[in-house]
Amino acid sequence: MTQPSRALAGRPEATSHAEIEQAAFRLFAERGFEGTTMDAIAAEVGVGRRTLFRYYSSKNDIPWGxxxxxxxxxxxxxxxxxxxxxxxxxxxxxxxxxxxxxxxxxxxxxxxxxxxxxxxxxxxxxxxxxxxxxxxxxxxxxxxxxxxxxxxxxxxxxxxxxxxxxxxxxxxxxxxxxxxxxxxxxxxxxxxxxxxxxxxxxxxxxxxxxxxxxxxxxxx
Amino acid sequence: MTQPSRALAGRPEATSHAEIEQAAFRLFAERGFEGTTMDAIAAEVGVGRRTLFRYYSSKNDIPWGxxxxxxxxxxxxxxxxxxxxxxxxxxxxxxxxxxxxxxxxxxxxxxxxxxxxxxxxxxxxxxxxxxxxxxxxxxxxxxxxxxxxxxxxxxxxxxxxxxxxxxxxxxxxxxxxxxxxxxxxxxxxxxxxxxxxxxxxxxxxxxxxxxxxxxxxxxx
DNA sequence: ACAATAGATGCACTCGATGCCAAAAGGGAA
DNA sequence: TTCCCTTTTGGCATCGAGTGCATCTATTGT
Missing domain, CATH: 1.10.357.10 (Tetracycline Repressor, domain 2)
Structure with a gap:
């Protein structure tokens, strides 16, 4: 669902689950889980905060991938x-x-x-x-x-x-x-x-x- | 700690754990847990929202009493x-x-x-x-x-x-x-x-x- | 170029939670 | 009674997670 199926039309995805997880884990490692805000993760990925919530329905869901x-x-x-x-x-x-x-x-x-x-x-x-x-x-x-x-x-x-x-x-x-x-x-x-x-x-x-x-x- | 020990001085407590739990369960029963806000519970008890948080550190803690x-x-x-x-x-x-x-x-x-x-x-x-x-x-x-x-x-x-x-x-x-x-x-x-x-x-x-x-x- | 489509994103808002601080309310001593 | 000390109350501001809504943007197909 990330790479194989390219949509027939529509705006391409700005990021991926993998990319988000990597960015998130990087921040978790240096600031801790609680100390990392969704804003920070969004910024790290280079994407809007609202978009992040469409990839992961909650911050707690990110580590489970x-x-x-x-x-x-x-x-x-x-x-x-x-x-x-x-x-x-x-x-x-x-x-x-x-x-x-x-x-x-x-x-x-x-x-x-x-x-x-x-x-x-x-x-x-x-x-x-x-x-x-x-x-x-x-x-x-x-x-x-x-x-x-x-x-x-x-x-x-x-x-x-x-x-x-x-x-x-x-x-x-x-x-x-x-x-x-x-x-x-x-x-x-x-x-x-x-x-x-x-x-x-x-x-x-x-x-x-x-x-x-x-x-x-x-x-x- | 609720009834037995009366403080030697200071303002008396405005409510009790028991009273809060009763009010909370009443609301949970009719509106559900998620549908009940801390504001609503505070109002039901007749106490400030901030005070509620001094009795229970979180909404999730109320049911455990x-x-x-x-x-x-x-x-x-x-x-x-x-x-x-x-x-x-x-x-x-x-x-x-x-x-x-x-x-x-x-x-x-x-x-x-x-x-x-x-x-x-x-x-x-x-x-x-x-x-x-x-x-x-x-x-x-x-x-x-x-x-x-x-x-x-x-x-x-x-x-x-x-x-x-x-x-x-x-x-x-x-x-x-x-x-x-x-x-x-x-x-x-x-x-x-x-x-x-x-x-x-x-x-x-x-x-x-x-x-x-x-x-x-x-x-x- | 245009239409159709799917995703991105800003905005406003709700709600839990927390720190800070002034006000309230009682007991006790002068 | 009045003033001081103590303890709790509760208002205010603020942060951060989540959510609904509306709009904008980047692609593909015609």
Missing amino acids: QFDRTLEGFRQILDDMPTDIPLHEAVHRAVVAFNDFPDNASPPHRQRMRLILETPALQAHSVLRYAEWRTVIAEYVARRLGLEPDELVPSVVAQVSLALALTAYEQWLRLPEASLRELLGRAMLSLRVHLGVDIEERPNGASDLPQSAKTSGSIE | QFDRTLEGFRQILDDMPTDIPLHEAVHRAVVAFNDFPDNASPPHRQRMRLILETPALQAHSVLRYAEWRTVIAEYVARRLGLEPDELVPSVVAQVSLALALTAYEQWLRLPEASLRELLGRAMLSLRVHLGVDIEERPNGASDLPQSAKTSGSIE
Whole structure:
């Protein structure tokens, strides 16, 4: 929608989502999120303030950028999951896959997530995004179990999946060396241990981590 | 601080938190949250707009009211939990106890929670409150395990506990007849079943519910 | 050159939030 | 009673996010 489809007529777009985000992040980095006004961003981009609001409906939406499009991918990942593995395994793998970035090329992603997770106004605003994300999971769970998305089990699974993902991200920001996929695995394992789940055989060898098992094992 | 301690000198307070909340909820009910301006609330209370902001630092804070004081109670409930029961059991019981209201006398509480959980602006704002609530749990878990509150396991437990509580509240609004404590129990049970936990003996007989077991049992 | 189209932008306005400061309202002591 | 001290009130000005409306501008197609 940014490059591919050129309108058949009409005034060309004065800027792009990408350009706005770059300018915005530049300002956020030097003045902080609260300290950056929409006027300032508009000036930096070289566009009218009113125009900015047509690209992003609110200042809080800028850091999330293209999240909507990403959700499509998430839905796809879930749909492609094999149906012969346990539901919890499928959901967990999908969450891991969704957050499996080029890893080393993640500095910009880390910066974005740090901004989102550490700025109060954005922490608050993000709930609305998380709700869409949870809906994707709830719908998948509901489909596999023959339930409605707003029933108890789909809701619980979606909400808990988000809880684990948020915890993993928190730790990811705290521990510069850990990888997100590793932390997601450890978070899930911690929960299982906490709830007293028997540590059964785990098909995906990548998720098992001696440290977390040792730490979590000391529970009670 | 509202009634007990009268200042030794100075102008008396023109209103109270309780009075403001009543007036505000009255207006929210008839015009909706977004449709109610701070000016309108101030007028309804019969006080200056500026004064309103000294009682509640933001419009979003009004529906939460006395939540801060409630948190003290929550901390207390956790501290009073017996240490000879499993950690997950202690946390769960504390969450249930914290949300165990007079039950039938809950219409006002239900109305408040409905407003909070269904108004986008409040959904977003509430994250900040939830964070404090999670901290209480994380600190308790950390203390019992000899860890720091910001480490993985305490974070996971706190975040998942919130996830379960939010799910239970969602269902509570959806199902007029169900009790919150029952829903919290069912949410926890659902999670255990989902993760493949063996349904072992449960010390507290109150949490087991045939319906939930049946529903959750149909997983896979 | 002209029409049609889609986007850009200025303007005015609402509303939440904040800093500053003078006025109001009570208690206590001279 | 009167004056002083204390505390809260609340008016005023200001900032910044958002929004509706009207108008202008840059392109493509005829």
